[in-house]
Amino acid sequence: MRLVMLGPPGSGKGTQSAALQERYSVPQISTGDMFREAVTEGTELGKKAKEYIEAGELVPDELAIGIVEERLRKEDGAHGFLLDGFPRTTVQAKMLDKMLLGLEAELDGVILIRVPEEELIARLSGRRICEACGAVFHVANKPPAAKGVCDICGGQLIQRPDDSEETVRERLRVYEENTKPLIEYYEKRGILAEVDGIGPVKQVFDRISRAL
Numbered sequence: 001m002r003l004v005m006l007g008p009p010g011s012g013k014g015t016q017s018a019a020l021q022e023r024y025s026v027p028q029i030s031t032g033d034m035f036r037e038a039v040t041e042g043t044e045l046g047k048k049a050k051e052y053i054e055a056g057e058l059v060p061d062e063l064a065i066g067i068v069e070e071r072l073r074k075e076d077g078a079h080g081f082l083l084d085g086f087p088r089t090t091v092q093a094k095m096l097d098k099m100l101l102g103l104e105a106e107l108d109g110v111i112l113i114r115v116p117e118e119e120l121i122a123r124l125s126g127r128r129i130c131e132a133c134g135a136v137f138h139v140a141n142k143p144p145a146a147k148g149v150c151d152i153c154g155g156q157l158i159q160r161p162d163d164s165e166e167t168v169r170e171r172l173r174v175y176e177e178n179t180k181p182l183i184e185y186y187e188k189r190g191i192l193a194e195v196d197g198i199g200p201v202k203q204v205f206d207r208i209s210r211a212l
């Protein structure tokens with residue numbers, strides 16, 4: 001199973017990809033997670049990516065393509081993968097096609113999760129992440145038992161710097177401008193399935209499973 005998950009920030013791509021990873025036993029490849037890890041570790045890549053991420057802008061294509069290329073060379077992706085957050089531009093989508101050609105593989109499908117803009121802003125600006133284990137909470141939809149404290153490991157909950165309302169609006173603008181053209185790109189190839197992203201996680205997961 002080789003899938004691309006498309007959708008604006010806050011649409012639940014990451015959550016659904018994690019669930020699909022379990023169902024299909026293929027690795028979830030999240031470029032956002034890889035970039036954040038590089039920033040935290042202070043690697044050369046992280047230093048280059050940091051300012052773009054914090055401003056809600058896209059990291060330059062060559063950096064995103066480079067990390068995906070490297071990641072796809074690993075053994076665990078040989079029989080499939082879920083791309084979460086990549087491609088984000090048509091340049092990246094074309095490079096992905098090239099990489100797959102080299103691996104003699106094809107995409108099985110592209111899932112587009114749709115969520116209205118106001119809901120995305122509410123989801124992202126209320127999101128809180130555990131600094132220690134990465135668990136995700138929400139001030140209104142999924143509050144922790146004790147304010148600011150992770151239910152799972154007791155770590156401190158923080159807001160991702162790019163989840164502030166101003167940066168969220170910029171990320172959504174960037175999505176409209178750069179990522180929306182991909183919808184047409186994959187639609188023309190007949191491999192795009194649209195899924196309504198409103199509702200409980202399980203319900204959205206069932207819709208994706210039916211689409212697949």
Ligand code: AMP
Nearest residue numbers: 031032052053057058059064085086088
């Ligand atoms: P995400 O967690 O997918 O929302 O990604 C967080 C941030 O990482 C984005 O706002 C971008 O700055 C950067 N990023 C992630 N994936 C890509 C990509 N494929 N191309 C360019 N920038 C990316």
